[in-house]
Amino acid sequence: MKILSREARQFAAALFLALSIPLFTVHQGAVAETRGQVVVELYTSQGCNSCPPADRLLGKLAARDDLVALTFNVDYWDYLGWKDTLAQPAHTERQRHYAAALHNRSVYTPQIVIGGRQHAVGSDAAAVEAAIEAERRHADGLPDLRLAHKDGRIIVSLAAAPGKRADATVWLVRYEQRRDVPIERGENAGNNLSYFNVVRDMRALGQWRGQAMQMDLSREELAEGGRDGCAIIVQQGPVGPILAAARITF
Numbered sequence: 001m002k003i004l005s006r007e008a009r010q011f012a013a014a015l016f017l018a019l020s021i022p023l024f025t026v027h028q029g030a031v032a033e034t035r036g037q038v039v040v041e042l043y044t045s046q047g048c049n050s051c052p053p054a055d056r057l058l059g060k061l062a063a064r065d066d067l068v069a070l071t072f073n074v075d076y077w078d079y080l081g082w083k084d085t086l087a088q089p090a091h092t093e094r095q096r097h098y099a100a101a102l103h104n105r106s107v108y109t110p111q112i113v114i115g116g117r118q119h120a121v122g123s124d125a126a127a128v129e130a131a132i133e134a135e136r137r138h139a140d141g142l143p144d145l146r147l148a149h150k151d152g153r154i155i156v157s158l159a160a161a162p163g164k165r166a167d168a169t170v171w172l173v174r175y176e177q178r179r180d181v182p183i184e185r186g187e188n189a190g191n192n193l194s195y196f197n198v199v200r201d202m203r204a205l206g207q208w209r210g211q212a213m214q215m216d217l218s219r220e221e222l223a224e225g226g227r228d229g230c231a232i233i234v235q236q237g238p239v240g241p242i243l244a245a246a247r248i249t250f
Helices: 006-016 052-062 089-101 125-136
Strands: 038-044 067-073 111-114 118-121 145-150 153-158 168-182 192-208 213-218 229-235 242-249
Touching (some): 038 125, 052 125, 052 192, 067 168
Parallel strands (some): 067 192
Antiparallel strands (some): 038 111, 229 242
8 A cells, every 4th residue: 555655645635625616716915705617628639620629619718717627638539540649548537427427328529518517519619608607507605715825825715615515526637728739640630739728637635525624735736747737626426516616827
């Protein structure tokens, strides 16, 4: 059994406290209170010639500070002649879990999942925006959040969430804000494709049951490994309705 160092245990414990937190983007000295932001997940592939318009749309969504917009590259189109350089089997598995939860017959690209409850074709901007607006109606009752960024630490205070008591998974997602990839073979051969908020690793930190909390995090530790952004997502089940999310860009 692998034993974590004391520092690693402290870091994991601090992150575990970042539970039902609405979206935030932190600037030095900033203090903010937010609620009811929406998580948008794009499932895409470098080997899919219908995906570039969805990748560009995700780039626009990623620039909005009222959303947590993430790109998950999948690997099931690799057989078409180009192996996706950003894909991970875990991304494909997550999308397959969504297919079951959302009663889809199969996975497809480009797909955008909104709030863990709805999905749309990833290039259909109108459908995605309608789903985002519909998802906002589920935001009532989320706890107030106050946060500040001081001396390399992110201070977060979160009220309790009465009526939201339910087992939920707390996910830590680390991402790169942008990655440009020249495609040499396959359906997109000859194109240079840009990806935004590209998920590089994701792991479960624990469970949340609606309690109040206060914490501070080290930005240096969150950026470890060269990542320039991360999110914490609180979600029912392995996939399901997203109760809250937090985003930090470095």
